Amino acid sequence: MSEAQLILAIIFPLMLIGGIPIYAALGITGLAVSYVTDAPLVFASQNVLNGLDKFALLAIPGFILAGNIMEKGGITRDIISIFRHAFGHIPGSLGLVTIFSCMFFAAISGSGPGTVAAIGAIMIPAMIRYGYPAAYAASVSATGGTLGVMIPPSNPLIIYGIIANVSIADLFAAGMLPGLMTAFMLAGVAYLLARRMGAVMENDKDAPRASIWRLIWKAKFALALPVLILGGIYSGVFTPVEAAVCAVFYALVVSVVVYRELTWAKLAEAFDGAIKLGGALMIIVACSTVFATVITLERIPQSILETFGGVTESAIVILLIICVFLIVIGTFMETISAIIILAPILVPLVVSFGVNPIHFGIILIVTIEIAFLTPPLGVNLFVASQIANIKFERVAVAILPFVFTLIVSMLLVIFFPQISLWLPETLRSLR
Numbered sequence: 001m002s003e004a005q006l007i008l009a010i011i012f013p014l015m016l017i018g019g020i021p022i023y024a025a026l027g028i029t030g031l032a033v034s035y036v037t038d039a040p041l042v043f044a045s046q047n048v049l050n051g052l053d054k055f056a057l058l059a060i061p062g063f064i065l066a067g068n069i070m071e072k073g074g075i076t077r078d079i080i081s082i083f084r085h086a087f088g089h090i091p092g093s094l095g096l097v098t099i100f101s102c103m104f105f106a107a108i109s110g111s112g113p114g115t116v117a118a119i120g121a122i123m124i125p126a127m128i129r130y131g132y133p134a135a136y137a138a139s140v141s142a143t144g145g146t147l148g149v150m151i152p153p154s155n156p157l158i159i160y161g162i163i164a165n166v167s168i169a170d171l172f173a174a175g176m177l178p179g180l181m182t183a184f185m186l187a188g189v190a191y192l193l194a195r196r197m198g199a200v201m202e203n204d205k206d207a208p209r210a211s212i213w214r215l216i217w218k219a220k221f222a223l224a225l226p227v228l229i230l231g232g233i234y235s236g237v238f239t240p241v242e243a244a245v246c247a248v249f250y251a252l253v254v255s256v257v258v259y260r261e262l263t264w265a266k267l268a269e270a271f272d273g274a275i276k277l278g279g280a281l282m283i284i285v286a287c288s289t290v291f292a293t294v295i296t297l298e299r300i301p302q303s304i305l306e307t308f309g310g311v312t313e314s315a316i317v318i319l320l321i322i323c324v325f326l327i328v329i330g331t332f333m334e335t336i337s338a339i340i341i342l343a344p345i346l347v348p349l350v351v352s353f354g355v356n357p358i359h360f361g362i363i364l365i366v367t368i369e370i371a372f373l374t375p376p377l378g379v380n381l382f383v384a385s386q387i388a389n390i391k392f393e394r395v396a397v398a399i400l401p402f403v404f405t406l407i408v409s410m411l412l413v414i415f416f417p418q419i420s421l422w423l424p425e426t427l428r429s430l431r
Helices: 003-017 022-036 041-052 055-072 075-087 094-109 112-129 134-149 155-164 168-196 212-218 220-234 240-259 264-297 300-311 315-330 335-352 357-373 379-388 392-398 400-415 418-430
Strands: none
Touching: 003 022, 022 041, 022 264, 022 335, 041 264, 055 075, 055 112, 055 155, 055 220, 055 240, 055 264, 075 094, 075 112, 075 212, 075 220, 075 240, 094 112, 094 134, 094 168, 112 134, 112 379, 134 155, 134 168, 134 357, 134 379, 134 392, 134 400, 155 168, 155 264, 155 335, 155 357, 168 220, 168 240, 168 357, 168 400, 168 418, 212 220, 220 240, 264 335, 315 335, 315 357, 315 400, 335 357, 357 379, 357 400, 357 418, 379 392, 400 418
């Protein structure tokens, strides 16, 4: 094993285990490999700049900001009102309301933890007030937040599209059916768990009394945003980046002119949150470019390809092995980081087995969804447990049925590729 391979195989994992920030571990590894291979110092700095010199990356802070503005502008409440009216007559319905509200908000923000914070801040106290166990309320909200990485526009899908060099619009389309399927499966589990634990089997008394059509009309501006974003992308009117800019402008106009709840202080909070999250992602992307370049130069993907090629010739077996690996990795690695580090290695591998890179992108995202719910990282669990004011460990136990449901969803996507490929192929044929 060469010095460079030693750094990649041993020192880099040790830095991650030791708690060094992911961007620092990526950058230090890239610099160290560059040094031992006698590459000029400018090699690393140029790769950092090249990593950020990608137009599609501008969509990420745009969608984050649009979601923050809509949350601060009070639009989230109207979305929840519609689902509370639709399901409020069903005993134990608040779990359903939470899942479907998270699904819709995910189509605005594209962020998992952001969705948990926006919807959970309203629904977790409501469920606890109605007598639902705090662990159940937190676990349902944390689970609903996982839909943010699958329902377009999804920030992880944008990152994967850039790395795998595939159409982001096709990835957005590919995520819609698996996202809806997963949402309905999770909602079903939430309802069954509520009935099993006997959690508030009375109707939701706080459900709006107005007609569903009146509520839809009241929330028409909120409901129109996903249509504007996705319709504009798929019709070719604008690119994902332009869609993000339009979403920000639309959210500003609706929050200020229609809802009139967006103050200067709230707007500053929205920008502050978008800058912090967007900046953190951009640092990781920049440093990961150096890392991706050095693993390519050291022929790591080719070595892995040769290893797996000697184990099996079945694409399904390869995908199952990869998914087990991703679930383990996701327990201690943040989602975007896992995509950035592993996609350059795994995409060439699965493509060599005849797997469509768009299909693999959805498998990757569905699998990584589980990482939002698995300790010790479990970002969604931390957010939900803080809102519910209970221990992290209690939520980690309550979340297990939902984790199992996500695994079933992952297997369905693996064994039935058309779940993810049918819609992008259909839309492509209509262009």
